[in-house]
Amino acid sequence: MSEQLEKDFDIKKLTTFKIGGKIKKVFFPKDIDEFEYILNNNPKIQVFGNLSNTLISSDGYEGTIILTTKMDSIKIKGTKVIADAGVKGPMLAKTVAQAGLSGFEFMIGFPGSVGGEVYMNASANSQAISDNLVCATCYCPDKGIHKLTREELEFDYRTSRCQKEKIIVLQAEFELKPKSKDEIQKQMDENIVFRKSHQPSLALPNCGSIFKNPPNDSAGRLLESIGAKQMSHGGVKVWENHANFIVNHNNGTSKDVLSLMYKMQQAVKKEYNIELMPEIIFLGGNNEEENKLCQKLYQKNQK
Numbered sequence: 001m002s003e004q005l006e007k008d009f010d011i012k013k014l015t016t017f018k019i020g021g022k023i024k025k026v027f028f029p030k031d032i033d034e035f036e037y038i039l040n041n042n043p044k045i046q047v048f049g050n051l052s053n054t055l056i057s058s059d060g061y062e063g064t065i066i067l068t069t070k071m072d073s074i075k076i077k078g079t080k081v082i083a084d085a086g087v088k089g090p091m092l093a094k095t096v097a098q099a100g101l102s103g104f105e106f107m108i109g110f111p112g113s114v115g116g117e118v119y120m121n122a123s124a125n126s127q128a129i130s131d132n133l134v135c136a137t138c139y140c141p142d143k144g145i146h147k148l149t150r151e152e153l154e155f156d157y158r159t160s161r162c163q164k165e166k167i168i169v170l171q172a173e174f175e176l177k178p179k180s181k182d183e184i185q186k187q188m189d190e191n192i193v194f195r196k197s198h199q200p201s202l203a204l205p206n207c208g209s210i211f212k213n214p215p216n217d218s219a220g221r222l223l224e225s226i227g228a229k230q231m232s233h234g235g236v237k238v239w240e241n242h243a244n245f246i247v248n249h250n251n252g253t254s255k256d257v258l259s260l261m262y263k264m265q266q267a268v269k270k271e272y273n274i275e276l277m278p279e280i281i282f283l284g285g286n287n288e289e290e291n292k293l294c295q296k297l298y299q300k301n302q303k
């Protein structure tokens with residue numbers, strides 16, 4: 001195998017937050033065979049896609065990761081679509097729209113990969129990736145490569161079985177619905193307009209929503225009510241138009257983000273006795289202060 005491996009890889013430029021130090025080893029597989037080979041030979045490896053939901057420590061990470069960015073094949077057969085884990089959402093949305101297929105209009109404005117979206121069950125504008133998914137080719141820790149159906153992936157709000165069992169997504173198969181290209185384009189245009197007013201663009205580096213919505217409520221509403229829009233820490237601050245986003249406006253660090261998240265979480269807890277759970281994933285481990293902050297922030301998730 002001649003898989004691409006980068007050592008002491010400076011990850012910052014690849015993350016949508018524009019935060020992150022050096023990663024000891026990063027593999028970039030191009031196809032499923034390479035992906036499987038790397039997984040078989042690196043049991044503790046972690047897999048990431050477009051790093052649009054991940055905060056990486058400014059002090060780096062001493063382990064090994066896979067980035068799926070080179071796994072980018074899309075195949076369309078009638079209404080069936082097969083996409084590799086690294087395919088970016090907006091690219092997939094545009095490709096299927098050109099084929100007159102509806103179901104991915106929601107992906108147009110955010111930068112996730114298919115693998116990351118399945119893992120998180122990404123959703124927006126009343127559509128979710130799980131809606132049209134038939135099955136996914138996965139790497140399961142106990143069985144190796146295995147196909148899991150939509151039901152077996154146990155999707156729920158911002159979660160899937162992949163999170164509980166460390167299942168890696170290699171490829172996903174979808175069944176979409178035929179629709180006129182004009183109608184699909186109109187829906188995508190509307191989604192983009194909605195996004196522009198509700199989310200910061202990537203010109204202002206960010207990581208999407210910071211906290212998950214608690215049951216029957218909105219994290220943004222709770223945060224706004226406790227004055228989060230005025231909060232900041234070091235080089236990062238809460239976005240002035242929506243309180244559930246943190247933007248990196250002045251060379252912020254991962255510690256800045258985690259400290260601000262903790263301040264936000266504590267303020268909501270004090271006012272409402274609700275513990276907001278982070279939606280974003282943290283990768284680090286080298287910095288003791290960050291490790292302590294993470295323990296407090298992600299406490300409930302770790303139980």
Ligand SMILES: Cc1cc2nc3c(=O)[nH]c(=O)nc-3n(C[C@H](O)[C@H](O)[C@H](O)COP(=O)(O)OP(=O)(O)OC[C@H]3O[C@@H](n4cnc5c(N)ncnc54)[C@H](O)[C@@H]3O)c2cc1C
Binds near residue numbers: 112
């Ligand atoms: C501006 C902006 C807007 C956003 N809007 C939305 C939105 O409207 N709705 C929404 O749901 N999200 C949104 N997000 C968040 C993010 O894009 C999604 O969560 C997306 O699904 C993450 O995909 P990724 O490839 O970037 O994941 P990464 O950040 O690379 O990884 C996130 C998690 O997924 C896991 N993962 C990645 N690839 C795989 C794989 N192949 N197999 C198994 N696990 C994997 C990683 O281990 C990690 O735990 C937004 C983000 C930004 C920056």
